[in-house]
Amino acid sequence: MTMPSARSKGSLPLQINQGSATHRSLQGLGLAVLVGLAFMGSMTNSFQVGLLTQALIYASAIAGLNLVTGYTGMLSIGHSAFFGIGAYTTGILVSEHNWNPLLTFIVSFLICFVFGLIVGLPALRIRGINLALVTLALAVAFPELIDRFPGLTGGTLGLNVNLTQLLPPHWTGIGIQNRFEYYYWIAAVVLALVLVLCSNLTRGRTGLAMRATRDRETAATAVGINLAWIKVYTFGISAAITGVAGSAFAMYLGSLSADSSFTLILSITLITGLVIGGVATVVGPIVGGLAVIYIPHWTEGLRQGQTEGLFFGTILIILMFVMPDGLMGLLKRMSRFVVQIKPRAPEGPSAASEELLVGSDLNANPDSEGKGDTTLALS
Amino acid sequence: MQVFLEYLFAGISNGAIYAALALAIVMVFRGTGTINFAQGEMALFTTYIAWGLTTKNVPVVLCLLVATAAGFVLGAVTERVFIRPIERKSLLATLIVLLGLFLALNSLDGILWGNQNYTMPSLFPNSVSSFVSVGGARLYWANLGLWIVVAVLVGAMFQLFNHTRLGLHMRATASNRESAALSGIPVGRILMLGWGFSAAVGAIAGILFTPLSPDALGLGEMFPILIQASAAALFGGLDSPGGAVAAGLLMGIVEALLSGYVPAIGGQLQEAIAFVAIVLVLLVRPQGLFGSKEVERV
Numbered sequence: 001m002t003m004p005s006a007r008s009k010g011s012l013p014l015q016i017n018q019g020s021a022t023h024r025s026l027q028g029l030g031l032a033v034l035v036g037l038a039f040m041g042s043m044t045n046s047f048q049v050g051l052l053t054q055a056l057i058y059a060s061a062i063a064g065l066n067l068v069t070g071y072t073g074m075l076s077i078g079h080s081a082f083f084g085i086g087a088y089t090t091g092i093l094v095s096e097h098n099w100n101p102l103l104t105f106i107v108s109f110l111i112c113f114v115f116g117l118i119v120g121l122p123a124l125r126i127r128g129i130n131l132a133l134v135t136l137a138l139a140v141a142f143p144e145l146i147d148r149f150p151g152l153t154g155g156t157l158g159l160n161v162n163l164t165q166l167l168p169p170h171w172t173g174i175g176i177q178n179r180f181e182y183y184y185w186i187a188a189v190v191l192a193l194v195l196v197l198c199s200n201l202t203r204g205r206t207g208l209a210m211r212a213t214r215d216r217e218t219a220a221t222a223v224g225i226n227l228a229w230i231k232v233y234t235f236g237i238s239a240a241i242t243g244v245a246g247s248a249f250a251m252y253l254g255s256l257s258a259d260s261s262f263t264l265i266l267s268i269t270l271i272t273g274l275v276i277g278g279v280a281t282v283v284g285p286i287v288g289g290l291a292v293i294y295i296p297h298w299t300e301g302l303r304q305g306q307t308e309g310l311f312f313g314t315i316l317i318i319l320m321f322v323m324p325d326g327l328m329g330l331l332k333r334m335s336r337f338v339v340q341i342k343p344r345a346p347e348g349p350s351a352a353s354e355e356l357l358v359g360s361d362l363n364a365n366p367d368s369e370g371k372g373d374t375t376l377a378l379s
Numbered sequence: 380m381q382v383f384l385e386y387l388f389a390g391i392s393n394g395a396i397y398a399a400l401a402l403a404i405v406m407v408f409r410g411t412g413t414i415n416f417a418q419g420e421m422a423l424f425t426t427y428i429a430w431g432l433t434t435k436n437v438p439v440v441l442c443l444l445v446a447t448a449a450g451f452v453l454g455a456v457t458e459r460v461f462i463r464p465i466e467r468k469s470l471l472a473t474l475i476v477l478l479g480l481f482l483a484l485n486s487l488d489g490i491l492w493g494n495q496n497y498t499m500p501s502l503f504p505n506s507v508s509s510f511v512s513v514g515g516a517r518l519y520w521a522n523l524g525l526w527i528v529v530a531v532l533v534g535a536m537f538q539l540f541n542h543t544r545l546g547l548h549m550r551a552t553a554s555n556r557e558s559a560a561l562s563g564i565p566v567g568r569i570l571m572l573g574w575g576f577s578a579a580v581g582a583i584a585g586i587l588f589t590p591l592s593p594d595a596l597g598l599g600e601m602f603p604i605l606i607q608a609s610a611a612a613l614f615g616g617l618d619s620p621g622g623a624v625a626a627g628l629l630m631g632i633v634e635a636l637l638s639g640y641v642p643a644i645g646g647q648l649q650e651a652i653a654f655v656a657i658v659l660v661l662l663v664r665p666q667g668l669f670g671s672k673e674v675e676r677v
Contacts, residue, residue: 075474126661128470129414129617133609134661136416137654140606144651264602268482275475306489313483320465320476 013337018344026339038188042181049180050252051293056187057248059289060194062273064241069271070280071202072234073214074123077267078135081142082112082239084262086246088146088153091256095161101251105190108247109240116239120232139264146258158257166251183252190248191286194241199282201237210234211280242270265309272312275319278326287327384516386639387632392522392591393607394631395529399584400608401615401623402536406577408617409553410570411462413470415577416477419605420484421457422581423598425450427492429586430499430596439502447582454578455571462574463567489598496597501590502528525587532583533624536576540620549573553618603650607634610653614660616670626668630656 016023041052065079086108093099093107119138123131146153153159168174168182201207209230212220221227250256269292277288295315296308323330400418407415415421429446433439461480466473503509503524510517540546551559552569560566588604589595611630615622634652666672 069471073469073471075471077478122658122662125665129408129412129474130613130661130665132474133414133613134654134658137606137610137650137657140602141651141654148651265482268478271475271478306486309482309486310490313479313481313486316479317461317476317483320468320472320479324468324472 013340015340015342017342023341041188042184046178046180049184051297053180053184053187053252054249055289055293056184056191056286057245057252057289058270058273058292059286060187060191060245060248061242062270062277062285062288063191063194063198064238064243064245065270065274066280066285067198067201067210067234067238067241070274070284071207071210071214072231074231074235075128075132075271076135076235076238077132077264077271078119078138078142079239079242079270080139080262080264080266082115082242083246083249083266083270084142084146084256084258085115086112086243087250087253087256087262088159088246088258089243090247090250091159091161092152094165094250095159098165101166101247102186105244105247108243112243112246113236113240115243116236117232119239120235123231123235124228135267136264139267143258143263146262153258154256156257156259158255160255161250163254166254180252183248186251187248190244194244195282195285197237197241202280202282206230206233268316269312272316274326275316275324276326278328278330278332279324281326281328281332284326284328381515382639384514386635388513388516388518388522390632390635391628392525392588392631393635394628395526396584396588396604396627397608397611397631398624398627399529399532399580400604401612401627402533402620403577403580403584404608404612405615405617405620405623406536406573406580408612409620410549410573411458411466411473413462413466413473413477414609414612414617415574416474416605417457417480417484418577418581419601419608420481420488421450421453421578422585423601424453424484424488425578425582426499426585426589426596426601427488429582430497430589431492433500439500443502443583443586446586447579450582451575451579454581455575457578458571458574459567463570485598485602494598496594498593499586499589499596502587505590521591525591528583528587532580536580537620539576545569545572606650606653607631610657610660613657613667616667618671619667619669622667622669 016026042049044052061079061083064082065076068074068076068079089108089111090101090104093104094101099107119135122134126134147156149155150157166179167176168179172182172185174182202210209220209225212223212225213227213230217227249261253261273288273292274285275288276291277286278284292312295311319326325333400422403418404414407413407418425446428449429439429442432442432445437445457480461476462473465476501521501524503520505519505521509521510519511523512518538546540550548559548564548569549572551562551564552566552573556566559569585601589600607630608627611627612623614630615624615626617623637652660667
């Protein structure tokens with residue numbers, strides 16, 4: 001396809017058609033940069049690799065939370081529980097039943113999906129503030145429940161997985177002394193899969209239904225969206241994703257203790273990461289994951305724990321005031337001054353027969369559509 | 380009988396605190412339509428202030444007054460600075476700000492006063508022998524004093540709601556903010572006052588409750604109470620002060636009797652029980668026992 005928008009050639013913002021060669025190669029470039037960064041991350045020293053692994057795991061968990069809170073607008077303060085359920089699923093299956101750790105990820109996904117559906121059920125009748133309260137209580141109750149069943153979970157003493165069961169398999173060629181590199185790549189692959197899943201989910205019909213549910217429930221019902229299904233389904237998928245992140249966390253850490261790892265503070269950390277990175281963006285969770293791991297690491301010298309809490313709390317408040325869209329939201333808005341992606345013409349059933357004609361027609365004269373449409377579709 | 384009475388007394392004391400905090404939650408909810416997650420942490424902050432003053436040999440009564448005033452200011456400032464600019468954006472934004480406040484206040488407590496637990500001196504005689512015997516059970520003055528103060532406090536709040544001009548304004552604002560504003564009520568100031576009163580009630584509750592057991596003043600003290608109080612507020616109906624107080628008392632008593640007689644679920648699983656209670660109430664009767672049904676205009 002030739003450059004259709006000759007008018008804006010050379011002047012900012014550049015206009016690029018969605019799906020055009022330029023757009024595709026830009027996307028490919030972005031992907032290559034991400035893969036390159038991932039490789040660079042694995043080359044750093046083992047301490048840095050450990051930190052990065054945690055950041056990637058948190059990014060996956062935040063991506064899960066993003067579906068419920070970012071796209072569908074239901075504040076969940078209970079995702080620490082799903083993270084914990086995933087972690088304990090892996091921990092128990094590996095240490096008690098000698099499972100291959102990687103296989104437990106699938107079980108975590110399924111179990112957390114079911115738990116998510118169950119927690120999503122009250123969401124059908126309970127909205128806004130009450131849902132926040134239910135999930136808050138879930139976050140608080142989870143460590144208590146873990147401690148209550150020491151036979152299964154190790155209780156307050158914690159659950160330790162034998163290191164030999166978590167070693168990298170031979171085909172990876174990673175030795176025991178470099179095993180953190182192995183966990184790093186697991187976290188990276190999990191995150192990549194999670195992001196692909198989230199981006200597919202949120203770009204399609206489901207994503208539109210989620211956003212409509214968030215923005216105006218009554219109107220969403222009026223256009224035929226099944227609110228009940230969307231809410232419960234989103235909660236299920238979201239919990240499943242966060243649960244898989246928990247599984248990766250269990251592998252990385254090797255020992256689990258609900259009172260220190262899976263408390264309300266974790267939930268607030270995930271929410272903070274989500275808000276820092278950018279609510280309802282695909283890449284936001286990566287930024288958020290890096291932020292919630294590296295900020296405490298950098299401020300460590302001051303006074304552990306409390307300073308971190310004060311910092312996160314303050315940042316959460318300030319961000320809601322000055323940058324409610326987070327870093328990615330801000331970047332997205334800034335980038336619109338440089339590059340604008342023209343959305344593809346919608347392919348309705350009536351247009352399907354003359355798809356070629358309509359498609360090329362609209363693409364050829366994007367200027368006549370006016371900028372209003374572009375920004376609307378992008379926002 | 381004696382054992383039962385002792386459980387009952389403990390239950391009424393806890394229940395009175397739940398009731399006071401639930402009342403505070405309801406006051407905020409009626410004005411702003413959110414649950415103040417930071418309610419417990421505000422109470423903890425002011426309790427620390429009171430404790431800090433007692434270490435400087437200030438009489439406890441004076442500490443109570445200072446902390447209550449501090450609570451009032453804290454609540455009012457929170458409403459004006461943090462909540463009002465954000466609440467028209469979305470409920471989600473408001474809740475996230477309150478979560479941030481929760482975390483920041485708790486961490487600030489830790490930075491200012493450290494991680495260790497302290498024993499808060501009581502307003503009332505609080506030695507081993509300062510009790511009256513009721514049916515063989517010991518009723519300590521600290522408990523009795525707490526009941527009386529909470530009863531007076533709750534009575535005063537109801538008096539305020541129902542029989543003063545300010546209370547009328549508060550009720551009008553709660554029932555319809557726009558209409559209230561149109562009829563000349565300074566809605567902003569009323570909301571600020573509501574948050575202030577609510578935080579002051581929390582402050583008093585914290586100072587009364589903490590001395591009941593030694594080493595009770597710690598960073599994690601108020602959060603479980605907030606969970607129970609929120610459950611009580613939901614149970615009674617988030618917009619019904621009377622319901623919140625009744626449900627708070629009921630929860631305290633039931634919880635004490637349960638943990639006394641059914642050791643398998645009491646004690647260790649308090650928060651889990653509160654969680655189940657919250658979910659059940661919301662599923663069966665989302666408006667609570669005495670609350671009014673939410674009606675949405677399309």
